[in-house]
Amino acid sequence: MLGVLWTVAVVLFIFWALGLALHIAGNIIHVLLLLAIAIAIYNFLKSRTAF
Known part of the structure; x- marks a missing residue:
């Protein structure tokens, strides 16, 4: 899930x-x-607080 989120963030950054x-x-x-x-x-x- 986190990989998908990073992909969306990178694509939005490029569009921005x-x-x-x-x-x-x-x-x-x-x-x-x-x-x-x-x-x-x-x-x-x-995710960091789950450990």
Whole structure:
């Protein structure tokens, strides 16, 4: 599950960089990127406390 999340985060980062460079897609890419990063951090912290 964590691998899929990292894949989504990387893809969103690429889309964010393209959107920033080409001025397309507005703020939705930024919101999705922040959401993916927040979920990744939450899952990382959750998996570390399970041990």
